[in-house]
Amino acid sequence: GDSVTQMEGPVTLSEEAFLTINCTYTATGYPSLFWYVQYPGEGLQLLLKATKADDKGSNKGFEATYRKETTSFHLEKGSVQVSDSAVYFCALRANSKLTFGKGITLSVRP
Amino acid sequence: DGGITQSPKYLFRKEGQNVTLSCEQNLNHDAMYWYRQDPGQGLRLIYYSQIVNDFQKGDIAEGYSVSREKKESFPLTVTSAQKNPTAFYLCASSRYPGESNTGELFFGEGSRLTVL
Numbered sequence: 001g002d003s004v005t006q007m008e009g010p011v012t013l014s015e016e017a018f019l020t021i022n023c024t025y026t027a028t029g030y031p032s033l034f035w036y037v038q039y040p041g042e043g044l045q046l047l048l049k050a051t052k053a054d055d056k057g058s059n060k061g062f063e064a065t066y067r068k069e070t071t072s073f074h075l076e077k078g079s080v081q082v083s084d085s086a087v088y089f090c091a092l093r094a095n096s097k098l099t100f101g102k103g104i105t106l107s108v109r110p
Numbered sequence: 111d112g113g114i115t116q117s118p119k120y121l122f123r124k125e126g127q128n129v130t131l132s133c134e135q136n137l138n139h140d141a142m143y144w145y146r147q148d149p150g151q152g153l154r155l156i157y158y159s160q161i162v163n164d165f166q167k168g169d170i171a172e173g174y175s176v177s178r179e180k181k182e183s184f185p186l187t188v189t190s191a192q193k194n195p196t197a198f199y200l201c202a203s204s205r206y207p208g209e210s211n212t213g214e215l216f217f218g219e220g221s222r223l224t225v226l
Contacts, residue, residue: 032213032214034214036215041219041220042219042220043114043116043200043202043217043218043219043220044153044200044202044215044217045217046214046215046216049214089152089153093213093214096141096158096160097155097158097168098143098204098213098214098215100145100152100153101152102150102151102152103152103153
């Protein structure tokens, strides 16, 4: 079945550091890929998405590129801020369901 | 404003009691979902519904029940048969994937259930 694997966390960075969060997937067909973010005590919000190979999703300084050859969708940001502290989920949609990774907690120190 | 409303935000239950979590959306979405979130386990799908009066089990449906009598409402009942119900419950909705959208989910703010 479909699955999403995220790197183990948590991740702690200093403000203005470079961020990479790895995500790989297994799916039949051609899934759409997503990154969701969850701030403390809240539900999930869509951060960015990509629908086909080589698409790059971007939002709020975050980027991720749909790599079909490596089945990956790694999340990057050049300079993180304290306000980026949250839980980040990678997800895929290949049919009627969305499959999520386990999430990774990011903490950014001032 | 369009969105998804979950209630209550916090709920306490004694063992052996059934509780119902409310989820309402005014986004005119056809599909609705219930997820359970536990620390270190991500989100796990409990039930989903693609159309009124129809719903399917997700990965962890045992001990839960749902109904979809109206397009905008998808309540979840946590029954006494659920062995470990303490968790954060998230409701979501989406349109069908198509040319104009990728079927991404829109989430409510969640309901935290604690069994005493």
